[in-house]
Amino acid sequence: MATAIRTRSRAWERALRIAAYLTILVALVLTLFPVYWIAANSFKFDIDIFAVPPEWVPRNPTLKHYDEAFIERPFLRYALNSFLVAVGTTVVSVTFGTMAGYALARFSYPWQWRRQISFWILSTRMMPPIVSIIPLYLFFNYFDMLNTKSALIIAYTAFNLPFATWMMKSYFQDLPIELEEAAIVDGDTRWGAFLHVALPLARPGLAATAIFSLIISWNEFLLSLVITLTEQSQTLPIGIAGRVTQYNTYWGEISAAGFMACVPIVIFAFIVQKHLVRGLSLGAVKG
């Protein structure tokens, strides 16, 4: 009897595990297939892109579209712009978000100000970005900043900073405060305790915030479309969208540029992945 129950539960466990793997497989196919399809198309001649039945693997691979996009058209320039804007936004948002998050997590405020300020910061994210496009356009126009990368960095930071602040705030709140107190009693200043103790321990939070900010600004389309018009300032998403023209849609170029646009983000995610793992503060307190 007991054996029967055990066998059944073991079979059940196995079925569950297979179901779990199947679910993961479906999710993987759903997310990875489009990426694969872009990559495959980027290596095909135009005529093969539209082949029926579809050509799953490029039969006559070519680098023609890469040549068109990156040599003949200014996609390298767009990529550089995207890179500068994304990195600039990330550095600014993470720097200020970290300091603001720390201040909100650690300092004492009279009455309910901590909540009020936090909420106020978050509330700037509540409206859809499109609402602010015309004011932003007028603002940058007034300061003669249209068609500049700095305008994009400022605009993106405005949207990323609340998120970075909240993320870092919750991260600092999870760190035991005694560690910083110990540093202060050991002779450090508040700033020193932040720099030497809190910040190194917040590395996973910093990594997560940075990835988020980088991806958002790398992918951003709408603001960039409105604020920038020149080759010197436009980012990759705008450049790619520009290949959908009145007369033709250049799927090959779009695929080549789109595929290359994925690469930096994937590399960056791989680099910071290990910092994303929590648990660095394990063993700090008791245990």
Added chain:
Amino acid sequence: MASVRFERVTKKFGEFVAVHDFDLEIRDKEFLVLLGPSGCGKTTTMRMVAGLEEATSGDIYIDADRINDVLPKYRDVAMVFQSYALYPHLTVEDNIGYPLKIRKVPPEEYKRRVSEVARRVELDTMLKRLPKELSGGQRQRVALARAIVRTPRVFLMDEPLSNLDAKLRTQMRAELKHLQHELQVTTIYVTHDQIEAMTLANRVAVMNKGVIEQLGTPREIYNDPRTLFVAGFIGSPSMNLIPGEVKDGVFESAGLRVGGAGRVTIPRAVLGVRPEDALVTAADDAQANLVAPIYSVELTGENTLVSLQLGGRLMTLRADKNFAGQIDQPAGVKIARDRMFLFDADTERRVDFKPEG
């Protein structure tokens, strides 16, 4: 070389008064223990010395310097936290050396002092490890080493032993006492464990609800409790507190009558008897103060704890390890004449009481 002085210090958190009108002087090289239940204000008191809390009013001095407005880094105190608060991203060596690094001690001296202190707490083979690779006792030693690596004016210890298991705690207690004797640094030690307080302290300040109930040597606190709170808090098993009333100088409770409080009358009084200050005798002993049935008999090894059913409560006494009484049998109790304490339950103060023999 430092004394610490509190003058009329009050600390409020919002409306809550954590420490109330607090006066205390901790002498140079003294080991002073702040003892009390959780929430009594003992940790807050210590944190005010460290500079982690600001006093709402009053003055705190280290020697002649008023330190209320001095930044923690200039106070020159070292603290051991209850949670140890080791820096998880730094090795044992860097943890111990942190206070030196902040003070920009030259590398040779840094190395020398860290290894010297590590040897002293027997961590010299683990300098390259991270805190998470250490056992509880070892982490505790790292915290201790970080505090003694420089010679601060005052040591602050916030329940440093409470996270250790019983055996390790006894061992570390002895080491702490020895260390303080060697280093001769003024120490303020916070605990809710009265055994720690009794064994470590030169003087104990028993705190309750933000005020000092009694300040004295462990012996004074134990033998001469001034208030009902101190009487009940110190001692294990705790003092038997028998409620009753005093009429014309005679304490009366169910089955117990002792005279000796002069001619006073106290409507609500409490008689205190320590477990070891009474003898369990035969029920027919003519000299017994009271007779009551045995509720339980517990052999601890060195002696036997006998609980008697006295009215609606239990009275616990320490008897010989060969005590042979059985549960439900009646037993007599002979209380040592000079070891009875009488308290007024309303004021919670001790009342002068000399039982007539």
